[in-house]
Amino acid sequence: MKTDKTDILDQPKQLGYISTAATAILIFCISIATHSFAGNIDSLNKILNGKKIADPERVTLTAQLAHAYRDANLDSMMIFANRGIALAKQIHFDQGKAACLKELGTAYSSKNLYDSTLLCYNRALHIYEQINDINGQKETVFSMANIYSRQLKYAMAIEYYEKTIAFSKKMNDQDGIAVGMANTGSIYMELGNYPESIKYYLESSKVYEQQQNVTGLLTCLTGIANVYSLLGNNVKAEEYVIKSLSLQNGKSKSHETISFYVDIGAVYTTIKNFDKGLLFFKKALHLSDSIGDSYWRNICLADIAETYYNMGNLDSSFAIYTACVKNLETVYDIDVNTVVNTGLGKILIKQGKTKEGITYLLKSFDIARENRIKDEIVENAEELSKAYEQLSTYDKALLYRKIYEVYKDSLFNEKSEKHIQQLQFDYQLEKNKTIAHNKSVRQTTIILSLIAGLISFVVIIILLFRSRQVEKMNKEKSIILANEVKQQSIKLEELNTFKDKTFSVLSHDLRGPISGFTGTMAMLDKKQITQQEFDEIRPEINKQLDALNLLLENLLGWSKNHMQGGASVSALPVNMHTVANDNIDLFENTTNKKTITIVNNIPADLNAFADRGQVDIIFRNLLNNAIKFTGTNGTITLNGKISGSNTIVSITDTGVGMTTNQMDKLFGIATEKSTYGTDGEKGIGIGLILCYEFIKANKGDLTVTSTPGAGTTFNIILPSVK
Template sequence: MISHAQSYSKDSIDAIINKETGISEKAALLNYYADLLADKNTVLATNYANQALLISTQQKLHKEKGKALNNLAWIKYRKGDFTSAFEHSTQALKWNEEMGNLPELAASYRCMASVFNSQTNFKKAIELFKKDLELHTRLSDKKSVGRALNNIAFCFFKEKLIDSALHYNQIALNFNQQLNDDYLLAFSYRNMGDLFEFNGKNDSARLYYSKTIEKAEKVNSIQLQLTAKYRIGRNLSSEKKYREAIKYLEKALALGIQMGAKSETSLIYNLLSLAYEGNGQYKDAFLAQKKYSALNDSLYQEKSRSKLAEMQAKFEAEKKQSEINQLKKEKQQQEKEGRQKTFLNISLIVTSLIFIIMLVVIWRRNKFKTVTNLLLKQQKEELEETLLLKDKVFSIVSHDLRSPIASLNAVLPMLDPDTLDKESYHELKDKLSQQVQNLHYVLDNLLIWSRSRMKGISGNESTRFVLKNQADISVKLLKALAQQKEINIINQIDGNLFYSADSQHFDIIIRNLILNAIKFTPEKGMIQLNSEVTDSHIHISVSDNGVGMTQEQVNRLFQLKTHFTTPGTQKEKGTGLGLLICAEYAAANNWNIQVKSEPGKGSQFSIILPKKAA
């Protein structure tokens, strides 16, 4: 449809419309050309709008009927027939409001606002243009939003509210520049010219009027061309440049006659009369003044004004009556809803009471069921843990204890000084001693752990002791085991740190952490015991430069279900119970164990003791 916009002759447009066979499509085409020609050829535009109205009414094309009524209202407004424009605007507004056709309802507001503007009722015009803006903003119709902003700025200017006019025109100009719409920009430039002319800046005003003409010619908007040209003529006349003014005014007059715009034509005749007089062309001035008087003071215009005022009053009265009727309906509806609400409230109370009683019964049943389920779940978890404990004990007894005992049983008969040389005898003796020592620690841990699982952690008799001295007990006990791998254990715990707790519990944890470090530290390695004091805690750490662990391995420590054991650096075997014991004894004393480790760089196990017991 847009591709035909460049041809405005009746024959070419009729040819396009007559090719269309669909009724609704034909009505849409007629409306399109009526809208397109509204500010170019009002006679032809009226013809197409009337055809669109006839077809849409007969075929019940509600959307196209609303558009046709709007087009007729706008065309009548352009011609200066304000009474007819207001009548069609009122019909369009009622129809589009009833049909819920928001785009055309917004257009009805715009047309009615324009009529009020022409009657210098700028307050009402601004009110309706703002409704137009609100609707088109909701519809995301950017072109119509830009147009509404232009119209609001123009009305504020006409009402001499210059600050508001400047504000809205700047918004409109920025908005339309982003849209890059020549028609809307032409309108914004004309408004800007009006503001500059009002402030006595005639050169700037004429510059913007010229920009208006340039943009209006691009979109063939005769209405914007003629209004910009007569404004330049008026402006030049104010500076007594009558000859130049007459050129612009005569061009504007020709466009006004071509368009059939009576209001603008009348105004131009008046301006031409003054310009001719100023230029000494008194005869031309007389003729122009005569034509102005004939148009302006005609009986048609007088009747139109009185009839328009009557129609406006009728419209406002109908609107108020409609509002009163609506209020009555709303009041009746509220009373009806009130009665229904009372009945519903009573029903709701009765239903709620029944529901609450049912809930209480169900709750009591569910409570018994929940308690039973929780007990079963607890017993299941305890059974699973017991079975896991059993499996762990059997694993230790069948593998970790049976293997070294079997090895001892096989080797001991061979330990004969008469059949072995001295060096072999001592070497075998050292290895057997190491196995027995490891077996001792395994048995010791097994007994400690089994007792704690069956009877709980015993002791917990608090005594005050020096942390360094207490750790030295474990260091000395394990020194011989460490020397077999030439591992150096260094105790660097601060000798001035005291702590109150069960010292045996502290020994068990330290001993197992050192045993673990010895197991995973290579020959000639180093194990260090350190201390660190913070505001609220004491950290006792056991660090080694052994094989280290991945983060995944660290996450699996201290838990019976996920715990694991790996051979030491000399293939030492173990139960993996040492760290589980550490975790249990630490928890019994409200201590924490923190692990930092990295593969190939060793590990650091820290016991975090609350300082309040220091």
């Protein structure tokens, strides 16, 4: 693990302004490294190609070459990392394999593929544990903590920063201890746990002070100032600002000084001392201009514009935001772009140019939503709601108010994620006017279905009335008939509700994959994408089409079953081992992608007396369900046996499991039971209903046992062959 400024500050944003020292210094260091790596790449290639070297050394050099490509070419970085892994595996060089796995994980993180990143880091960590490499373990858990921090998984980030501190203590690595504590303090500040944040920052500052590490000590002091400013303790906040200013005193390098001034300016603006905040932002701007740093110039301009806005100086704010827009044409930054467009939109609305302001707010909202910048989504949604209300466009005002409320809650409650996804879906519907026709058709179908249900209900009531007139003395029969009518009415209502949900899901789940596939094929025909690019996305297309095919098969099977008044069964001896293998093969691509192992322990001679086609559908749906709710590196095991006159097959997974309440509603029609899988897979729950009905039709039973967090077992019970 490096203990320089880059690693110290690889942490989440702390304030509402454009950037903290963390993100900016990281990017600055990367820009410098890009130039230096070019020569390093050439020299490493010459060593690798110029003479015969031992295999372990070749693995080490390959890992170094992969690292050198980090800021030059990520694809080349991945190629050399994979090449090093293969060679290390061939010669059983575990340490070299772990190093190359770390480089591969770093490449994935640069592409924002965090699940793949963590998979590589976990594999590297496992190797370091086996060979008892403490330093390797320390560096790997630190990298994992940074990834969890980027994913906003703060509990996991804290856990792995604590592991970093523990390994650093074992090695007596004081810088590593200080880095882990400083980053943990930053996470606690994001969580709003200010006492813990200050505690960790203070402990980190003590270590940095002993090490005479001025840069690290400045980080801790400005962090503490940030915490006190968020607490509204202006006196304490300014006290730590003054301490850091006296310590800084021109000792840091230019880019570090810019970062420092921006952080101090942010503290002052948070405590509403806008004049001092503006002073330090302008100092940072002057310094960034003197060294020709366009990236920092954008950040400083945006902070200055936002400060002027908060001071009520709209003209100065608008002029500086406009200058920042021009700079973004050459040096683009997502955070700056969202803040600038939000600022311009708010100013225009205050100046009475509401429609023009909405254009900027929508642009910022789309960028924030695409990049999941929740605080910007909240601000833009609130401003858009107010703006549309001014224009008396109340439907859009209500939509953005709902988005604002849900995202605001979700900033500290990730359980709202499903509600956010639903609101995102509603937003897409509102934005895409072509869906209006489909919505109208769906509403017409629902109305006709309700009318049919009402007519059926009226007919039943009439028949019931006549029956009572004819059989007045038969009270028991009348009561039974009334109960049947009530149950049928409830079932009709459930079916109508289920149908509504089915149409809603189909309008999205059918249209999405088909539109995507059609668009991709059109792009291929027009040669807008190459055959190689098409081959890269082909697995994802196949996955969507397979899911679509299973959904259609289930819907057709369920519809046919209910139209015929029950499943038609043609029972014959069915080999359960063969049916299981056939369906396991169908899911090979999906299980490979999620690294799931399926073990078929069903005896080769195990048979059941049932309908072959229906048994095939039962296996397909249960396996699909197990894969859907089993995470990466999970296992699905199939077992079978004869018990009395029954054949029993169990399908056990190591997935997320279910609660008792979820299991109670599993085989009934319920609109709220649809759940997302571990890889974002969706469904409407009809597969399990179909399985249950088919097994019952074959004189069998379907049972389930499950433990949340441990996994689920489905037991298929069918008559055995006599």
